Amino acid sequence: MSAAAILDLGKIPSKVNPELQSERDCSSLTPYISEITAIVDGGRNNTEKRRQIERILFKDPLFRDCAIDSVYKPRDEMYARGVERSVRLFALKEEYNWTDEEFGIAVYVINHQYSLGLHTVMFIPALERLSTEQQKAKWLHLARNYQIIGTYAQTELGHGTNLQGLETIATYDATTEEFILNTPTVTSIKWWPGALGKSVNYAIILATLIIDGKKHGMHPFLTPLRSTEDHKPLPGVKVGDIGPKLTFNTVDNGYLILNNVRIPRENMLMKNAQVSREGHFTSRGPSKANYSAMILVRVTIVNWCSVILSNSSTITVRYSAVRRQSTLDSSSEKESKILDYQTQQYKVFPSLATAYALFFVSKTLKNRYLKTYAEIMKGNFKNLPEIHCQSAGMKALSAEMTVELLEISRQACGGHGYLAASALGDAVASAKALVTVEGENTVLYLQVARYLMKRFAAAVSGERLSGSTEYLCMDPIKYSCPINSPGDCMNVSLLCQVYRFRAYRMISKAARMLQRDIEGGKKQHKAMNDNLVQLVRAARAHLLYCMMVDYKESMNQLQISVPVSKALNNLLVFFTVFNIVKNAGDFLETESIGLPQMEWLKETEVKMLAEIRPDAVSLVDAFDIHDNTHGSVLGCYDGNVYERMLKSTQNEPLNQCDVHYSFHQHLKPFLQRNNTSKL
Numbered sequence: 001m002s003a004a005a006i007l008d009l010g011k012i013p014s015k016v017n018p019e020l021q022s023e024r025d026c027s028s029l030t031p032y033i034s035e036i037t038a039i040v041d042g043g044r045n046n047t048e049k050r051r052q053i054e055r056i057l058f059k060d061p062l063f064r065d066c067a068i069d070s071v072y073k074p075r076d077e078m079y080a081r082g083v084e085r086s087v088r089l090f091a092l093k094e095e096y097n098w099t100d101e102e103f104g105i106a107v108y109v110i111n112h113q114y115s116l117g118l119h120t121v122m123f124i125p126a127l128e129r130l131s132t133e134q135q136k137a138k139w140l141h142l143a144r145n146y147q148i149i150g151t152y153a154q155t156e157l158g159h160g161t162n163l164q165g166l167e168t169i170a171t172y173d174a175t176t177e178e179f180i181l182n183t184p185t186v187t188s189i190k191w192w193p194g195a196l197g198k199s200v201n202y203a204i205i206l207a208t209l210i211i212d213g214k215k216h217g218m219h220p221f222l223t224p225l226r227s228t229e230d231h232k233p234l235p236g237v238k239v240g241d242i243g244p245k246l247t248f249n250t251v252d253n254g255y256l257i258l259n260n261v262r263i264p265r266e267n268m269l270m271k272n273a274q275v276s277r278e279g280h281f282t283s284r285g286p287s288k289a290n291y292s293a294m295i296l297v298r299v300t301i302v303n304w305c306s307v308i309l310s311n312s313s314t315i316t317v318r319y320s321a322v323r324r325q326s327t328l329d330s331s332s333e334k335e336s337k338i339l340d341y342q343t344q345q346y347k348v349f350p351s352l353a354t355a356y357a358l359f360f361v362s363k364t365l366k367n368r369y370l371k372t373y374a375e376i377m378k379g380n381f382k383n384l385p386e387i388h389c390q391s392a393g394m395k396a397l398s399a400e401m402t403v404e405l406l407e408i409s410r411q412a413c414g415g416h417g418y419l420a421a422s423a424l425g426d427a428v429a430s431a432k433a434l435v436t437v438e439g440e441n442t443v444l445y446l447q448v449a450r451y452l453m454k455r456f457a458a459a460v461s462g463e464r465l466s467g468s469t470e471y472l473c474m475d476p477i478k479y480s481c482p483i484n485s486p487g488d489c490m491n492v493s494l495l496c497q498v499y500r501f502r503a504y505r506m507i508s509k510a511a512r513m514l515q516r517d518i519e520g521g522k523k524q525h526k527a528m529n530d531n532l533v534q535l536v537r538a539a540r541a542h543l544l545y546c547m548m549v550d551y552k553e554s555m556n557q558l559q560i561s562v563p564v565s566k567a568l569n570n571l572l573v574f575f576t577v578f579n580i581v582k583n584a585g586d587f588l589e590t591e592s593i594g595l596p597q598m599e600w601l602k603e604t605e606v607k608m609l610a611e612i613r614p615d616a617v618s619l620v621d622a623f624d625i626h627d628n629t630h631g632s633v634l635g636c637y638d639g640n641v642y643e644r645m646l647k648s649t650q651n652e653p654l655n656q657c658d659v660h661y662s663f664h665q666h667l668k669p670f671l672q673r674n675n676t677s678k679l
């Protein structure tokens with residue numbers, strides 16, 4: 001960097017940093033980047049569509065710095081910007097006639113930096129899934145045209161996980177044909193729903209239905225909260241923001257107190273259960289059907305994790321290709337790129353590989369969900385438990401992996417990764433929310449484990465299983481480790497057999513432990529609680545196996561050129577091997593592999609680092625993430641890291657004047673407290 005550039009903090013070179021350019025020049029994958037981009041976007045037309053959406057959004061200053069400007073703004077300003085962005089986004093949707101899918105692309109492009117996401121992500125899908133046809137005709141167009149703005153209010157101060165513990169009540173009054181909603185205790189106050197605090201005027205409220213003193217389970221009630229005229233809370237409604245969070249502070253997650261709020265009978269969303277005028281209750285389908293909107297959100301979170309990791313890998317790989325530190329070869333005059341250190345590759349490539357893995361896995365999961373959803377809409381609930389298990393489990397596993405890998409990505413950028421302007425800290429904190437939202441991870445793993453225990457018992461009693469648990473019918477005696485040479489470690493089909501056996505053994509072990517305790521006289525609940533840790537381990541093993549199979553099969557379906565196939569296969573092999581080595585203890589303990597195989601796998605793992613290294617920059621370029629989307633000074637396409645870091649200091653409010661007012665108010669009087677004369 002020249003001295004002139006140092007003086008001119010706002011100047012970014014017009015050329016790509018030669019460090020990054022040389023990576024692109026030397027990667028044999030570079031000519032094929034657009035082929036991978038098309039895979040990630042779901043076709044070349046979609047790539048063009050996304051870029052068009054980027055052009056529309058980023059010509060507007062409101063969206064240009066959205067990924068990072070919140071760092072420099074106070075909370076209420078952030079919220080106001082978030083609302084402004086929401087409104088502009090909704091207007092653009094109407095102006096350009098964006099489909100829901102295109103709107104979803106726009107949301108990813110602006111990195112979710114808007115306030116009213118819950119309206120699109122939960123409120124509308126819940127209306128679609130929980131309303132009768134008549135109710136849809138009345139409410140859906142109002143929601144879709146933004147004449148009402150809503151959220152989904154389930155969680156309370158006292159309960160989130162245990163839905164049966166929710167205390168909000170909706171009591172039917174047959175004389176007026178109304179429900180009366182109340183949050184009768186402190187713990188029943190709704191707490192957390194996004195956009196509830198200041199934004200929405202409607203909410204779908206989950207409450208226990210009571211008719212003539214009798215409880216009829218949890219049901220959704222469409223409830224007006226604020227006047228559509230002046231936005232003031234309606235009588236009986238007290239609502240506000242719950243305060244700042246680790247991230248997502250553009251969103252006004254809120255609290256809600258209801259005191260005898262009356263809504264018409266027609267406002268109970270009655271697809272799955274009905275209350276007649278006279279107060280007669282009828283149910284159709286399983287009670288779990290009321291939570292089908294949550295399944296969709298969990299499926300979406302798996303994809304979101306892939307996008308988060310694509311963003312962070314773009315940042316860490318590009319930065320690692322630009323940053324030089326020390327030298328590998330003492331005879332060299334030039335310092336080495338940090339990306340050339342094997343340990344750096346071991347920090348950065350797992351994220352890259354997992355970003356691709358979760359992309360393929362989420363695609364398969366979404367297709368599976370859409371198929372099951374179509375069945376459910378026709379009243380066929382047969383596959384609901386399977387899709388519930390898959391979506392809950394994959395959400396938990398993806399979020400867990402993402403948080404772990406993101407933190408390592410942040411560390412991989414050294415001190416600069418700790419700067420807010422790197423965007424990595426915010427990404428880590430945001431990903432942390434994904435572990436908790438839409439079902440806390442441990443709780444979801446345990447739901448998967450309970451499902452597995454039931455399926456295992458069915459297999460033991462001779463039932464033929466289908467779906468993800470089909471393998472529980474296997475005869476473990478017939479297993480022998482299929483890895484017979486170091487070369488076999490590159491064969492993902494063989495590795496999947498290893499994953500399958502490990503899952504089988506861990507599930508059967510959990511079942512055995514439970515049975516042992518119950519036969520030993522423990523009550524079912526006590527036996528369960530005494531084995532929860534093993535149950536979670538078993539669930540994880542099952543989910544990791546499912547993930548590997550879905551990833552491999554999704555890749556098999558691709559029709560791609562040889563260089564792309566080679567590069568993506570390198571990532572597939574690395575991801576598969578990496579997760580065995582990471583869980584080495586389990587694989588050895590279950591005798592899915594032996595010690596020699598583990599040695600071979602470890603060698604393969606580091607060998608794959610070297611295979612991925614030359615194409616690493618091309619593989620992140622292929623995500624084609626706009627600089628304004630990731631918002632990081634470390635990860636821009638041009639690689640001008642240091643100049644961008646300098647420029648970002650201009651955004652810092654402290655730098656808006658040479659002498660800060662606190663100097664005059666505090667420091668100066670203190671420094672000069674004993675001065676009798678000027679120095």
Ligand SMILES: Cc1cc2nc3c(=O)[nH]c(=O)nc-3n(C[C@H](O)[C@H](O)[C@H](O)COP(=O)(O)OP(=O)(O)OC[C@H]3O[C@@H](n4cnc5c(N)ncnc54)[C@H](O)[C@@H]3O)c2cc1C
Nearest residue numbers: 152153154155159160161192193194433436438439440442
């Ligand atoms: C950013 C954010 C946005 C949110 N948005 C919304 C929203 O829009 N609408 C909404 O309704 N809610 C929302 N929530 C709330 C969220 O859905 C809940 O926080 C989540 O479901 C977890 O429930 P909980 O907070 O009650 O956790 P808890 O269940 O209290 O979990 C605390 C601990 O207890 C453990 N635990 C709990 N039960 C069990 C069990 N049975 N077995 C073993 N361990 C257990 C958990 O594993 C965890 O370690 C949001 C939360 C966040 C963080």
